[in-house]
Amino acid sequence: MLLTEQYHEDMSVFHVNTLPRRNYYIPFSDFEKAVSYRRRTESDRFQSLNGNWFFTYFPSFQAVLDRNLEDIWLEKSEEVVVPSTWQETGYESHHYLNERFAIPYDPPLVPRENPCGVYWRNIRVSESDRKNFKFHLNFEGVDSCFYLWINQQFVGYSQISHSLSEFDISNYLVSGQNRVTVAVLKWCDGSYLEVQDKFRTSGIFRDVYLVKRDKVAIHHYLLHQTVDVASRTAQLSIEILDPTSSIKEVDYCIYNSSGIEIRRGKGKEIALDNVLLWSAETPYLYTVMLRFGSEWIRERIGFRRIEIKNNILYLNGQPIRLYGVNHHDSRPQTGPVVCYEEQLQDLKLMKEHHFNAIRTAHYPKSPEFYELCDEYGFYVLSESDLEMHGIVAIYGRGGYQNYNEMAQNPLFRLAIQDRTESGIIPFQNRSSIIMWSLGNESGFGDNFERAASLAKKIDPTRLLHYEGFFHADETGDDRLLDVISRMYASVEDIREHYLQEARKPFLLCEYSHAMGNSCGDLKAYYDLMQQYPTFIGAFVWEWCDHAAESIIDGRATYLYGGDFGERYHDGHFCVDGLVSPSRQPHTSLKEYQQIHRPLRASWQDNTLRIWSDYIFLELNKAVDIRIEHLVNGEVSASFLVNELSLPPQQSVCLSLPFDCGKTDLRESLLITYYWSDGFINDYLQGKLVAVEELVLQEHPLKLNSKTAKKLSLDWRVEESASSLRLLANDANELCFDLTTGMLTKFVIDGELKCRSGGKWTIWRAPIDNDRHLLSLWEEAGFEQTQQRLLSYQMEKTTDEIHLTFCQKLYPAYRQAVLEINSQWVIRDDGQVRLEAVLHKNKEYPALPRIGMRFTLPVSYQKVDYVGYGPNESYSDKHHSSYLGTFSTDIDSLWENYLYPQENGSHWSSYCVSVSGEKESLTIQSLSDMTFSFNYSRYSIEEITKAQHAIELKGDNELHLVIDAAHSGVGSASCGPALDEQYQIAATSYVLRLQMS
Ligand code: GAL
Numbered sequence: 001m002l003l004t005e006q007y008h009e010d011m012s013v014f015h016v017n018t019l020p021r022r023n024y025y026i027p028f029s030d031f032e033k034a035v036s037y038r039r040r041t042e043s044d045r046f047q048s049l050n051g052n053w054f055f056t057y058f059p060s061f062q063a064v065l066d067r068n069l070e071d072i073w074l075e076k077s078e079e080v081v082v083p084s085t086w087q088e089t090g091y092e093s094h095h096y097l098n099e100r101f102a103i104p105y106d107p108p109l110v111p112r113e114n115p116c117g118v119y120w121r122n123i124r125v126s127e128s129d130r131k132n133f134k135f136h137l138n139f140e141g142v143d144s145c146f147y148l149w150i151n152q153q154f155v156g157y158s159q160i161s162h163s164l165s166e167f168d169i170s171n172y173l174v175s176g177q178n179r180v181t182v183a184v185l186k187w188c189d190g191s192y193l194e195v196q197d198k199f200r201t202s203g204i205f206r207d208v209y210l211v212k213r214d215k216v217a218i219h220h221y222l223l224h225q226t227v228d229v230a231s232r233t234a235q236l237s238i239e240i241l242d243p244t245s246s247i248k249e250v251d252y253c254i255y256n257s258s259g260i261e262i263r264r265g266k267g268k269e270i271a272l273d274n275v276l277l278w279s280a281e282t283p284y285l286y287t288v289m290l291r292f293g294s295e296w297i298r299e300r301i302g303f304r305r306i307e308i309k310n311n312i313l314y315l316n317g318q319p320i321r322l323y324g325v326n327h328h329d330s331r332p333q334t335g336p337v338v339c340y341e342e343q344l345q346d347l348k349l350m351k352e353h354h355f356n357a358i359r360t361a362h363y364p365k366s367p368e369f370y371e372l373c374d375e376y377g378f379y380v381l382s383e384s385d386l387e388m389h390g391i392v393a394i395y396g397r398g399g400y401q402n403y404n405e406m407a408q409n410p411l412f413r414l415a416i417q418d419r420t421e422s423g424i425i426p427f428q429n430r431s432s433i434i435m436w437s438l439g440n441e442s443g444f445g446d447n448f449e450r451a452a453s454l455a456k457k458i459d460p461t462r463l464l465h466y467e468g469f470f471h472a473d474e475t476g477d478d479r480l481l482d483v484i485s486r487m488y489a490s491v492e493d494i495r496e497h498y499l500q501e502a503r504k505p506f507l508l509c510e511y512s513h514a515m516g517n518s519c520g521d522l523k524a525y526y527d528l529m530q531q532y533p534t535f536i537g538a539f540v541w542e543w544c545d546h547a548a549e550s551i552i553d554g555r556a557t558y559l560y561g562g563d564f565g566e567r568y569h570d571g572h573f574c575v576d577g578l579v580s581p582s583r584q585p586h587t588s589l590k591e592y593q594q595i596h597r598p599l600r601a602s603w604q605d606n607t608l609r610i611w612s613d614y615i616f617l618e619l620n621k622a623v624d625i626r627i628e629h630l631v632n633g634e635v636s637a638s639f640l641v642n643e644l645s646l647p648p649q650q651s652v653c654l655s656l657p658f659d660c661g662k663t664d665l666r667e668s669l670l671i672t673y674y675w676s677d678g679f680i681n682d683y684l685q686g687k688l689v690a691v692e693e694l695v696l697q698e699h700p701l702k703l704n705s706k707t708a709k710k711l712s713l714d715w716r717v718e719e720s721a722s723s724l725r726l727l728a729n730d731a732n733e734l735c736f737d738l739t740t741g742m743l744t745k746f747v748i749d750g751e752l753k754c755r756s757g758g759k760w761t762i763w764r765a766p767i768d769n770d771r772h773l774l775s776l777w778e779e780a781g782f783e784q785t786q787q788r789l790l791s792y793q794m795e796k797t798t799d800e801i802h803l804t805f806c807q808k809l810y811p812a813y814r815q816a817v818l819e820i821n822s823q824w825v826i827r828d829d830g831q832v833r834l835e836a837v838l839h840k841n842k843e844y845p846a847l848p849r850i851g852m853r854f855t856l857p858v859s860y861q862k863v864d865y866v867g868y869g870p871n872e873s874y875s876d877k878h879h880s881s882y883l884g885t886f887s888t889d890i891d892s893l894w895e896n897y898l899y900p901q902e903n904g905s906h907w908s909s910y911c912v913s914v915s916g917e918k919e920s921l922t923i924q925s926l927s928d929m930t931f932s933f934n935y936s937r938y939s940i941e942e943i944t945k946a947q948h949a950i951e952l953k954g955d956n957e958l959h960l961v962i963d964a965a966h967s968g969v970g971s972a973s974c975g976p977a978l979d980e981q982y983q984i985a986a987t988s989y990v991l992r993l994q995m996s
């Protein structure tokens with residue numbers, strides 16, 4: 001027998017022989033190294049055990065139990081690189097599940113077929129090291145639990161996937177070669193508490209390392225800070241929380257953020273003055289060097305004061321808002337295995353896009369992540385590794401009625417407390433963490449009231465969060481929770497909340513679900529936060545798309561739930577981030593960046609004023625601004641402000657060296673580009689952090705058309721039962737199909753204008769946010785429509801032909817959804833005009849769009865337009881775009897969503913021209929009414945059908961849609977329904993175009 005006792009199905013034992021929890025730190029022997037290191041690997045006390053381990057996979061732990069260690073070591077094994085997951089190394093296939101348990105529900109039991117991966121490797125320990133040091137073996141993340149042996153001896157056990165487990169293995173080691181063996185189980189009783197919506201993975205997925213400690217060493221200490229903002233003084237107290245340690249003294253040495261030594265001494269109370277305070281905008285860190293015995297430990301501390309007064313969140317005496325994002329560890333090649341550089345890459349990208357806060361959804365991060373947050377400046381809401389959402393699936397017990405079952409059941413009490421401790425204790429010295437969260441979506445009950453008091457006992461200095469209280473019954477007590485937290489509340493819900501007395505600060509721990517083409521509602525929430533000072537923050541769900549990369553036909557593609565032959569999965573619901581799996585920003589991220597820009601411009605009394613929304617940051621020549629004055633679509637003057645200096649919350653008037661106040665201009669726009677000069681954050685050097693347009697005077701603009709030949713055509717009409725042809729010499733022809741009213745030929749002056757046109761559509765390739773509407777749309781039959789020309793009249797004047805059409809558009813098996821009265825005017829100069837009034841049948845629900853389709857030859861790849869660009873834009877998602885004249889190509893218009901869907905539209909356009917080498921089709925609005933357009937290689941039908949970007953092949957045509965109206969995008973995939981103002985629900989719409 002391998003083990004005499006088993007712990008993974010026991011809800012009273014979670015750790016065996018682990019050291020008591022402590023704050024995370026890495027000791028050094030050498031002061032010089034300790035004071036300046038970048039990575040912990042530089043410590044002589046740190047020995048990484050990442051890298052190759054021998055690995056044997058057993059489909060069931062039972063088979064392992066029958067063996068002894070020698071048998072296991074002799075077993076055929078392969079080498080795997082730690083950290084990794086079995087899904088990545090190929091021992092198991094991927095499995096994505098949202099809120100369901102991955103195993104049958106019978107806690108604390110887990111399936112008997114419990115896969116087990118045994119990892120083993122040798123380590124050498126020298127005779128002298130063994131004499132002089134203690135050896136602590138650390139695991140930063142193992143999913144779901146593990147048993148540990150050193151040489152032949154069983155050492156211990158631990159669980160909670162995202163937690164630090166530390167073992168003192170000194171007494172198990174011999175001088176010379178030693179063998180570490182770890183048996184990782186796929187399931188344990190903790191699996192019922194880790195139902196986070198993500199790819200479910202197994203294995204040692206975070207770093208493993210040895211730390212050599214002095215025989216007499218400190219174990220756990222805390223740094224407490226009190227900051228007096230007015231006098232800029234701070235008190236730092238060192239609390240040694242180690243009753244058994246004989247170390248009672250500390251030598252310290254403190255350097256300010258410029259590296260200048262400001263204090264040196266012995267003792268546990270340190271007073272500092274002239275302190276530069278830490279904030280997300282000004283992440284000043286003091287280096288606190290601590291010597292306990294002969295070990296040096298570096299702590300980097302930001303002095304800051306967090307308070308709630310009158311339900312407003314204050315940092316350093318100033319009200320702040322948390323502009324946040326939920327962050328999972330997820331990479332397309334490695335899943336939850338994320339390296340230091342990757343974590344840093346995410347943080348830099350967040351900074352660039354004006355996030356100042358992160359919620360660690362839904363488990364603690366690696367310790368290095370928090371250190372980076374201190375350094376780069378983020379307010380962190382750090383969450384415990386706890387989610388019991390699966391309970392809502394218990395059969396026959398009423399779904400969400402059942403939400404609080406585990407939260408109330410004493411069986412889970414200790415496990416929840418264990419997770420509260422493991423989520424807090426290691427990270428208490430991190431300045432960036434301002435709030436703890438007890439977990440996610442686990443209901444509410446006595447277990448959480450206890451967890452809350454435990455959290456407050458461990459750390460009374462920080463705020464406490466738990467959204468699950470929303471589901472509490474009438475006995476629920478939230479006195480220890482510092483905020484009222486909601487997820488996906490609508491703007492209306494929030495207004496309503498504010499009609500009642502706000503008991504506590506309000507925050508959204510999740511909102512604006514960024515799945516696919518999404519985040520149409522961001523501005524509304526931003527505005528609400530400005531309106532209500534006690535609305536202290538909101539965290540977008542979520543940072544990145546989760547997907548697994550796979551190479552198919554030499555091309556990387558991203559796979560999600562259902563792509564691995566699983567029976568139960570949640571499809572692509574995990575593909576819901578602001579960035580793609582490879583960290584390409586989606587347009588939602590750009591939208592966020594623009595809405596949350598810290599610098600703003602306004603135009604009043606003929607002057608341009610720049611405002612700083614920074615709260616702490618004095619812009620000391622840190623931003624370059626370029627201002628362009630556009631007249632009628634062309635830059636008429638530009639001006640560069642080098643190195644703008646501006647105190648926080650202040651504004652400055654810029655006098656422009658040109659006059660843009662003249663009223664005789666047609667269209668007059670002022671565009672302000674903000675460039676970071678890298679003064680504050682060198683990694684932002686040269687980055688465009690916002691573009692802002694001030695429309696001084698809007699006027700429908702055209703594209704400068706190439707000087708066309710003056711035509712003077714003499715149209716001849718040929719009419720048959722099925723078609724109407726207008727011909728003028730050999731080089732001009734328009735042909736209408738008289739059954740539908742569609743345009744089947746359109747040639748002017750020998751130029752093919754389009755292959756087909758005049759086809760009405762109400763369908764868009766559904767975006768993820770349409771998913772709750774799909775059954776409604778399916779029922780209404782919107783996807784397949786038939787168009788019919790009911791009647792037409794022709795009238796010829798001296799220089800024009802007028803065709804008046806009466807058309808209907810029908811869903812395949814229902815009454816008409818649109819009635820269309822249109823008039824085509826074909827002029828003798830070759831111009832074609834269309835004026836259409838589209839009446840929507842009121843009985844139908846809101847439509848995806850109302851548009852007219854055209855197909856073009858594949859050579860028409862160039863696109864010029866006047867409208868909202870350069871990013872895709874919709875009625876409720878256009879802040880990152882601005883009104884301008886853009887010249888691009890069809891591929892640049894395409895926004896590549898992993899799950900193909902409507903994308904790349906340009907809202908509020910006056911004109912679009914698509915062209916090939918010589919030929920072109922130009923469509924422009926006839927009045928000041930604008931349209932949206934899409935131009936794509938793929939038809940709406942093809943995009944609708946495809947489930948992965950790689951499936952899109954295109955046909956032999958390019959597809960243009962000119963929309964009289966296009967539904968907003970909202971964020972309803974998990975959130976409120978699209979706001980009515982962005983729905984296509986009115987009774988009539990108009991399209992007035994000129995085509996040439
Ligand atoms: C929330 C949950 C997140 C995620 C999201 C949907 O309810 O807290 O973990 O599942 O929905 O993407």
Ligand code: MG
Pocket residue numbers: 098099195196197387389441
């Ligand atoms: Mg969930």
